Amino acid sequence: MAIAQNERQVALLRGINVGRAKRVAMADLRKLLADLGYGDVRTVLNSGNAVFDAGQVAPGVSATRIEEALVLKLGVAARVTVLSSAQFxxxxxxxxxxxxxxxxxxxxxxxxxxxxxxxxxxxxxxxxxxxxxxxxxxxxxxxxxxxxxxxxxxxxxxxxxxxxxxxxxxxxxxxxxxxxxxxxxxx
The missing domain is CATH 3.30.70 (Alpha-Beta Plaits)
Known part of the structure; x- marks a missing residue:
């Protein structure tokens, strides 16, 4: 299911790729977000930063979805903060x-x-x-x-x-x- 491309959001994953803990390749993060239906996913650096189209999905809902998918798909538990483009x-x-x-x-x-x-x-x-x-x-x-x-x-x-x-x-x-x-x- 593709999400309508209209609201850009920023996801900040806490503690990703710091030292040897919670390793997540940015290609895997982009795929995870795309699999959740988010569009035009871009990552910044190797520390759990992503920008994406979220359609009408509220930032808090995006945060919960991403946290759950990180655990289920990548086996990584991490706090995720998501901000709308206006909030950012x-x-x-x-x-x-x-x-x-x-x-x-x-x-x-x-x-x-x-x-x-x-x-x-x-x-x-x-x-x-x-x-x-x-x-x-x-x-x-x-x-x-x-x-x-x-x-x-x-x-x-x-x-x-x-x-x-x-x-x-x-x-x-x-x-x-x-x-x-x-x-x-x-x-």
Whole structure:
């Protein structure tokens, strides 16, 4: 069953291809999404990022379908966050820390549940210099000048949100944005 091609969505799979755990080839992810009926499936990098046509399927429904198919077809359990193109555009626009000198050190920590943004208020009031934290409606944004692994902001967000968040560096987010806005090829 093909899904009508009208709503573009972005899927972010948490923890895919990090180290040796949860290995998923992007060709397998594209096939899995196509087999679910999604159209014009494109992937970005090798870390569980996909852009696709979802027709009238709501992002939450897409997330559930993809999570279930990952387990059933590929034997991989992973949290999946799906955003509509409008939600993704809003997330991109709300990053008050962009542009960054080094987009690899600027993270978008995408919330699986947007209501979790309210839980971030106490963290957004703390002084993090030289790091920085900004909070939008669907993501937190962390500037990590000394690197992500050394970031106190990222560590605090991880403790607070656990697996309710998945992060991407700003360079990857820009690539996803380009695909949503008509870039021709998978990257």
């Amino acid at each position: 555009a809003e997330l991109m626009a709300q990053n008050t820390l962009a542009p960054a000198l080094d987009p690899a050190r600027l993270l978008a920590l995408v919330l699986n549940n947007p209501a979790d943004a309210l839980r971030l208020a106490p963290l957004s009031q703390r002084p993090w210099q030289p790091e920085a934290l900004a909070v939008g409606t669907r993501a937190a944004y962390a500037w990590c000048p000394d690197g992500v692994l050394a970031s106190k902001v990222v560590a605090a967000l991880g403790v607070l949100l656990g697996d309710g968040v998945t992060s991407r560096n700003w360079a990857t987010m820009q690539k996803l944005d380009a695909l949503l806005n008509g870039a021709a090829a998978s990257v």
